[in-house]
Amino acid sequence: MPIVNRIAALSDEMAAWRHDFHENPELQYEVHRTAGIVAEKLRAFGCDEVVTGIGRTGVVGVIRGRKSASGKTIGLRADMDALPILEAADVPYASKVPGKMHACGHDGHTAMLLGAAKYLAETRNFDGTAIMIFQPAEEGGGGGKAMVDDGLMTRWKIEQVYGMHNMPGLPEGHFATTPGPMLASSDNVQITVTGKGGHAGAGPHKSVDSVLIGSQIVNALQSIVARNVDPLKSAVISITQFHAGTAFNIIPETAELCGTVRTLDPEVRDLVERRIAEVADNVARAYGGSAETKYTRMYPVTVNHARETGVAADVARDIVGAERVDDRIAPAMGAEDFSFMLEARPGAMVLVGMGDSPACHHPAYVFNDNILGHGASFWVRLIETTMPAG
Numbered sequence: 001m002p003i004v005n006r007i008a009a010l011s012d013e014m015a016a017w018r019h020d021f022h023e024n025p026e027l028q029y030e031v032h033r034t035a036g037i038v039a040e041k042l043r044a045f046g047c048d049e050v051v052t053g054i055g056r057t058g059v060v061g062v063i064r065g066r067k068s069a070s071g072k073t074i075g076l077r078a079d080m081d082a083l084p085i086l087e088a089a090d091v092p093y094a095s096k097v098p099g100k101m102h103a104c105g106h107d108g109h110t111a112m113l114l115g116a117a118k119y120l121a122e123t124r125n126f127d128g129t130a131i132m133i134f135q136p137a138e139e140g141g142g143g144g145k146a147m148v149d150d151g152l153m154t155r156w157k158i159e160q161v162y163g164m165h166n167m168p169g170l171p172e173g174h175f176a177t178t179p180g181p182m183l184a185s186s187d188n189v190q191i192t193v194t195g196k197g198g199h200a201g202a203g204p205h206k207s208v209d210s211v212l213i214g215s216q217i218v219n220a221l222q223s224i225v226a227r228n229v230d231p232l233k234s235a236v237i238s239i240t241q242f243h244a245g246t247a248f249n250i251i252p253e254t255a256e257l258c259g260t261v262r263t264l265d266p267e268v269r270d271l272v273e274r275r276i277a278e279v280a281d282n283v284a285r286a287y288g289g290s291a292e293t294k295y296t297r298m299y300p301v302t303v304n305h306a307r308e309t310g311v312a313a314d315v316a317r318d319i320v321g322a323e324r325v326d327d328r329i330a331p332a333m334g335a336e337d338f339s340f341m342l343e344a345r346p347g348a349m350v351l352v353g354m355g356d357s358p359a360c361h362h363p364a365y366v367f368n369d370n371i372l373g374h375g376a377s378f379w380v381r382l383i384e385t386t387m388p389a390g
Contacts, residue, residue, distance in 0.1 A: 187297050
């Protein structure tokens with residue numbers, strides 16, 4: 001079954017919505033304009049209920065099918081926020097806000113779910129209730145958790161929940177997913193090194209060099225993945241910031257290291273958290289200083305549920321054909337706060353191919369409008385397949 005005809009007819013309209021969102025990017029929870037437009041369109045489509053302010057600035061649209069005998073309620077989620085990146089793409093609808101752009105395709109995700117909502121509100125050819133979830137703050141703000149904590153699943157009695165993300169490098173219009181861990185947990189680490197400041201030229205021997213200690217800690221942390229983590233499992237420790245010093249000739253009293261940690265297994269996550277603190281403390285002590293580690297757990301592992309992943313893959317096959325669906329992709333070390341929704345309810349995350357393009361979070365990233373129909377058709381068929389009207 002190819003792209004839904006009515007969805008194909010909405011392609012230009014979905015592209016126009018996306019371009020407008022792209023020109024006016026908003027960060028994290030500050031998606032007031034975007035959320036306002038989404039809510040306005042959902043009301044105009046004839047949704048049975050439109051609620052704003054879920055998870056601070058999230059929007060929920062409720063569409064009831066022609067029948068309700070099944071009693072099923074399924075949630076479909078799109079994210080709305082942009083990134084603090086200066087756009088380098090040469091497109092006529094480039095960002096009008098300096099230093100902000102939709103470099104991860106959330107404008108496209110929102111447009112695709114709006115297209116599906118318009119179709120479903122018109123046809124209602126299903127037995128049950130479809131919940132359109134428009135989420136803020138996926139990019140580091142934990143908007144998925146905020147919506148769950150605000151009663152998203154319980155208020156609307158959502159039984160299953162599905163998410164979709166575009167994927168540069170995956171052929172255009174192809175779909176991919178996998179049961180079990182699909183994306184990594186994402187944690188932040190901050191290490192404050194304390195030494196003894198002094199004159200860098202005249203008296204380095206009287207000092208305890210926080211920069212030297214910090215440098216040794218950066219190197220030593222890599223031994224955790226190399227020698228503590230099971231080689232058949234995965235972990236990434238990346239120190240991405242090193243702040244110290246105010247002058248060429250002063251050994252600073254303190255240095256601060258910051259970075260990210262990614263894992264696919266809860267036990268590995270616990271191990272890495274413990275070992276980072278131990279390694280930093282012992283290295284600092286060996287050089288006569290001290291180190292304090294602050295480890296902040298951000299997003300859990302995105303774990304797809306087996307049954308729902310199979311359903312999603314079957315729906316994708318109906319749309320694009322079996323040869324264009326990979327239902328056993330290797331897990332990736334990127335992270336997604338859709339993981340919080342999958343902890344709350346069974347469901348699955350799927351990827352839709354963008355073709356060859358710069359990667360997400362790149363300043364030259366450009367969303368491929370050709371896949372809007374694929375994404376919206378997937379949402380429509382998922383609802384009609386899982387809750388058939390009979």
